[in-house]
Each structure stands twice: as structure tokens, then as C-alpha cells.
Amino acid sequence: MSNNQSEPKLKKVVEGANDLSLGISIVVAILIGIGIGIGLQKLFGVNWVIWIGVFIGVGAAFRNIQIAYQKQKRSLEELAKDPKYRNMKYLDDED
Numbered sequence: 001m002s003n004n005q006s007e008p009k010l011k012k013v014v015e016g017a018n019d020l021s022l023g024i025s026i027v028v029a030i031l032i033g034i035g036i037g038i039g040l041q042k043l044f045g046v047n048w049v050i051w052i053g054v055f056i057g058v059g060a061a062f063r064n065i066q067i068a069y070q071k072q073k074r075s076l077e078e079l080a081k082d083p084k085y086r087n088m089k090y091l092d093d094e095d
Contacts, residue, residue, distance in 0.1 A: 022068045026061040033057015 037053020079085060 022064065025064045029060035029064055030054075030057040033060060 033053045033056040034050070035053065036056055037050035040049040040053060041047060
């Protein structure tokens with residue numbers, strides 16, 4: 001009986017962690033890029049090289065967003081194939 005009650009709580013925690021993972025991955029990608037830039041700056045002794053790391057981090061963050069978008073799109077396409085939702089009318093439709 002306690003197993004049934006703990007299951008929805010665990011499901012909400014997993015869904016929440018999944019939602020937070022995109023935001024965390026964006027921040028981590030940018031911080032890693034800045035770290036690469038600082039490392040390159042110390043290695044070569046040139047101040048502007050840090051911007052290469054920043055651009056790498058921002059590019060990685062955009063890639064993470066693209067991957068999350070494609071994953072969500074596939075999930076919604078699979079849901080659209082379900083006959084239960086095929087003939088759903090939206091609240092915005094005036095037909």
C-alpha cells in the first residue's frame with residue numbers, strides 16, 4: 001500500500017529533474033566553455049582567447065536546446081499517433 005503512495009511522488013521528482021536538466025545543462029555548458037577559455041588564456045598568454053571558450057560554451061548550450069527540442073518533438077509526434085488523441089479539438093478552434 002505504501003508502494004502505491006510513493007510511486008507518484010517519485011514520478012513527480014523524476015519529471016521535475018528532467019525539466020531542470022535543460023537549464024542546468026545550459027549553465028554547465030557555458031561554464032565549461034569559460035573554463036576552456038581561461039585555460040587557453042593561461043596557456044597562450046593572450047587575453048582575447050577567453051572569448052573562444054565563451055563561444056564554444058554558448059554553442060554547446062544552443063546544441064543542448066536543439067537536442068531537447070528534437071526529443072520533445074518526437075515525443076509529441078508519437079502522442080499524435082495515438083488514436084485516443086487523434087480527433088481532439090482544441091479550445092482555440094472555433095469550428
